[in-house]
Amino acid sequence: xxxxxxxxxxxxxxxxxxxxxxxxxxxxxxxxxxxxxxxxxxxxxxxxxxxxxxxxxxxxxxxxxxxxxxxxxxxxxxxxxxxxxxxxxxxxxxxxxxxxxxxxxxxxxxxxxxxxxxxxxxxxxxxxxxxxxxxxxxxxxxxxxxxxxxxxxxxxxxxxxxxxxxxxxxxxx
Ligand SMILES: [Zn+2]
Numbered sequence: 672x673x674x675x676x677x678x679x680x681x682x683x684x685x686x687x688x689x690x691x692x693x694x695x696x697x698x699x700x701x702x703x704x705x706x707x708x709x710x711x712x713x714x715x716x717x718x719x720x721x722x723x724x725x726x727x728x729x730x731x732x733x734x735x736x737x738x739x740x741x742x743x744x745x746x747x748x749x750x751x752x753x754x755x756x757x758x759x760x761x762x763x764x765x766x767x768x769x770x771x772x773x774x775x776x777x778x779x780x781x782x783x784x785x786x787x788x789x790x791x792x793x794x795x796x797x798x799x800x801x802x803x804x805x806x807x808x809x810x811x812x813x814x815x816x817x818x819x820x821x822x823x824x825x826x827x828x829x830x831x832x833x834x835x836x837x838x839x840x841x842x843x844x
Contacts, residue, residue, distance in 0.1 A: 673723065679788045682767050685726035686734045693723040696792065698742065703796045707803055709747040709754040718743055720795060724763075731777065734767040740795060746807040751815035755807055763798055 676694035684690075698704070698718045724738025741760045748755040766773065767789060769781035782794060808814075 676722070676791065678792065679790055680726070682726070682734050682784050682787055682789060686728060689725060689727060691723070691725040692791075695719040695721050696795065698744075700792060701796050701799065704744075704799055704803075707746070707800075709745045718745075720799075722791070722795065724791075729764075729766060729777075729779065731766075731769070731773050733769045733773060733781075735764060735779070736767060736782075736789070736794070737764040739763070740798065742799075744799070744803070746803065748809045748814060749806050750808045750812075750818050753809075753814070755809055757803075757807065759799075759802060761798055761802055763794075765794070 673691040673693040676692055676696065680690070680692075696719065698720055701720070720740055720742040722738060722740040724736055727735050727737060729735040739760065739762050743756055743758040746755045746757045747753070764779055766777065766779050766781040768784050769777070769779075774781050782789065782797075
């Protein structure tokens, strides 16, 4: 049985009762994400982030949050500057307040609580910001015809003249 989402979770309490949560959060609440989406803060943030997660202890007995989030972001294609739908499924497993020593020995990363509480929105935003490609482009390379032309033009002068080296040898001799 999974509980409805809240904004904040008291880590020790949820780990002890192995709290499980499931629900949806409007994308519009991910404010740090808004500027990376197509059209800034306009209607590209209509969507939802579906999320489910649970609190547990990992093999080092460290409080851990484990879950999956699913959403679809509308990014801006850097080739044609038009909207680009980017569906995303993301599994995460993060320790909470693990020491540097433990983090060094583990494959898992840690997040830090605020006085024993974590904010799920903060976690979601961090995960999404890490996942978004730095340069998003449509799979179809022809989405911007002008761009292709520009590509071809720039190839020509890049080709080196094989005689340039010989020319140099001549003059230094
Ligand atoms: Zn494009």
